[in-house]
Amino acid sequence: MDFKVATLLKASSGHKKLESVSSTIEVDWSEFRCDVDGSVLLTKTDVGVWVSACLSAKIGRQCGNCLDSYVESMGLTIEEEYFPLVNLVTGERNELEEIDGDNFYIGEDNVLDLSDVVRQYASLHSSISSKCMKYCKGLCIDCGINLNKEKCNCRNNKKNTKLAALLESFRPMN
Ligand SMILES: [Zn+2]
Ligand SMILES: [Zn+2]
Structure with missing residues (x-):
């Protein structure tokens, strides 16, 4: 310039x-x-x-x-x-x-x-945070798909994850 x-x-x-x-x-x-x-x-x-x-x-x-x-x-x-x-x-x-x-x-x-x-x-x-749009959905932490562009089934399969197992273990005994 x-x-x-x-x-x-x-x-x-x-x-x-x-x-x-x-x-x-x-x-x-x-x-x-x-x-x-x-x-x-x-x-x-x-x-x-x-x-x-x-x-x-x-x-x-x-x-x-x-x-x-x-x-x-x-x-x-x-x-x-x-x-x-x-x-x-x-x-x-x-x-x-x-x-x-x-x-x-x-x-x-x-x-x-x-x-x-x-x-x-x-x-x-310039904005300090680099975000492509305000409500960027990011990447799926399980399969890595770009959630702005595609959908995945990871959230529906959560039953198999460690978190689900953990929640299961905290279920009150009856
Ligand atoms: Zn983005
Ligand atoms: Zn996924």
């Missing part, structure tokens, strides 16, 4: 550029791909570039209950300022007061990479 912003960085404050996004990134809480689409408005500020993005992300995930894969969709509204590491006019490194992990930077190649911020926002919106 790279945007070349050299021209924008040379422009005066308030200058805008509209970009569209259609990209795939990796997120560390899912082994599947994450597709990101939408639009990004880049605005030159006094010191950097303000990013206003309206994106939709579709993250492939695996249901922790039935182990089926499903897609988690979410809308992401991003508002962040990016600071250039290098002054484009003088070619010198910018003396940024505080370089810390909370800020986003434009690399020395004048490319603004949006993927880190998208990852951060997506991880905040």
Whole structure:
């Protein structure tokens, strides 16, 4: 999700550029791909570039209950300022007061990479529990069938199970 912003960085404050996004990134809480689409408005500020993005992300995930894969969709509204590491006019490194992990930077190649911020926002919106649907029935603990898709007879055959035998042993004597 790279945007070349050299021209924008040379422009005066308030200058805008509209970009569209259609990209795939990796997120560390899912082994599947994450597709990101939408639009990004880049605005030159006094010191950097303000990013206003309206994106939709579709993250492939695996249901922790039935182990089926499903897609988690979410809308992401991003508002962040990016600071250039290098002054484009003088070619010198910018003396940024505080370089810390909370800020986003434009690399020395004048490319603004949006993927880190998208990852951060997506991880905040992503649900911690991975469930394909609210009432996922999961797998049958006896035969392993996906109960969302098929039915099995295990529950009807419970009489043979240890639990049934245990219940039997607790029957009051008469
Ligand atoms: Zn499921
Ligand atoms: Zn079963």
